[in-house]
Amino acid sequence: MSCEKIEIAFGDARLAITGHRDLLDGARARFEHFIASESTSSTEREIALEHNGLYRFTDSRGASAEEESVGRLLRTLEARVLEIFIAANPQFVWLHAAAVSNGDRGVLILGRFGSGKSTLSHQFMQRGWKYLSDDAVPVHLGTGRAHPFPRTPNLRTGPTQMWSEERIRELRKTEIQLDASKVCRDPVAIHGIVLPKFNRDADIRLARIGASETAEELIESAMNLAVCAGEALPLLTGLAKRVPAFRLTYAEPSDAADAALEAFAGQNA
Amino acid sequence: MTDRSETVPPRYLKRPGAKEYEIDEDVMIHIPDSGGIVKLNGSARQIWELCAKPATAEEICAQLGRQYNAAEEVFREDVDQALAEFVKNGLISRTDDRAVL
Numbered sequence: 001m002s003c004e005k006i007e008i009a010f011g012d013a014r015l016a017i018t019g020h021r022d023l024l025d026g027a028r029a030r031f032e033h034f035i036a037s038e039s040t041s042s043t044e045r046e047i048a049l050e051h052n053g054l055y056r057f058t059d060s061r062g063a064s065a066e067e068e069s070v071g072r073l074l075r076t077l078e079a080r081v082l083e084i085f086i087a088a089n090p091q092f093v094w095l096h097a098a099a100v101s102n103g104d105r106g107v108l109i110l111g112r113f114g115s116g117k118s119t120l121s122h123q124f125m126q127r128g129w130k131y132l133s134d135d136a137v138p139v140h141l142g143t144g145r146a147h148p149f150p151r152t153p154n155l156r157t158g159p160t161q162m163w164s165e166e167r168i169r170e171l172r173k174t175e176i177q178l179d180a181s182k183v184c185r186d187p188v189a190i191h192g193i194v195l196p197k198f199n200r201d202a203d204i205r206l207a208r209i210g211a212s213e214t215a216e217e218l219i220e221s222a223m224n225l226a227v228c229a230g231e232a233l234p235l236l237t238g239l240a241k242r243v244p245a246f247r248l249t250y251a252e253p254s255d256a257a258d259a260a261l262e263a264f265a266g267q268n269a
Numbered sequence: 270m271t272d273r274s275e276t277v278p279p280r281y282l283k284r285p286g287a288k289e290y291e292i293d294e295d296v297m298i299h300i301p302d303s304g305g306i307v308k309l310n311g312s313a314r315q316i317w318e319l320c321a322k323p324a325t326a327e328e329i330c331a332q333l334g335r336q337y338n339a340a341e342e343v344f345r346e347d348v349d350q351a352l353a354e355f356v357k358n359g360l361i362s363r364t365d366d367r368a369v370l
Contacts (some may be wrong), residue, residue: 225306
């Protein structure tokens, strides 16, 4: 079986992913917008995907994992690639968040697992906003701008969120085809923050939260604070003081996006 | 010979190197040594502020008593509890903790 290779890059990190075409197609789809433009003869780091009974992942630095399905293998790959990109790019504080933009105006969507970050970012995109990320947002420690990290977005199908985290993990995620024109290419200033929470029994509710609570949420969402707290904390507390943030409880994603946009429009009026 | 620690009450001082970020009525404190981040508000923040210079629990209670025009004993339990918690979280040092000061 022929082995193929793709190279993906973000900031100061570049790595190769190798494997049989079937497996590599999945990786290519997830990292379509990270494909390096020029192939190099030797990439410092390589991840090999194999199928030999089990689905195996091997990192050239020694990490490896075996999974029972392609889907799980690709999720493990995503997580590993994110770890590598975070470690190689300490000029950012990395937030567990989604982000969208309208021109130079960016909105962060913060939330824990299964809160609806991807769903809400998808709704914003349907209203003409551009996509930066649905799960990890690098915010530059010098400029405070959110940089695009456009992994192909995944939406869970089915009535999800009121269930346990374990149950949610079992639900299949559907990749959303991402037109290149919908992807934001440039860093954007953050002008607003929304914290969604799905509740199928609740009426839509949007509540402005204070700077202290916002700062706490931002700090909790930071994935690499251990290496950048000294620079990240003034940035995140400053951001929390400066931009409006809203908790958004919703049952219907479309209504949620409308409510959030209306709130931000009101703030900017 | 008298054990000094039994006769001299400990003094408490904000951990050297602690970074503070004021936000609304609260303060976020980052302890670079441990990587810990703690948010303090209300009376906990006041007690923390009173540790800007080495202070005993008695002195902190007295200061709060003056501030609120109340008997200092009123604050003793809360102050002792807060100081114990601050020490545990590495937010403050005790002057009898020679390894730190």
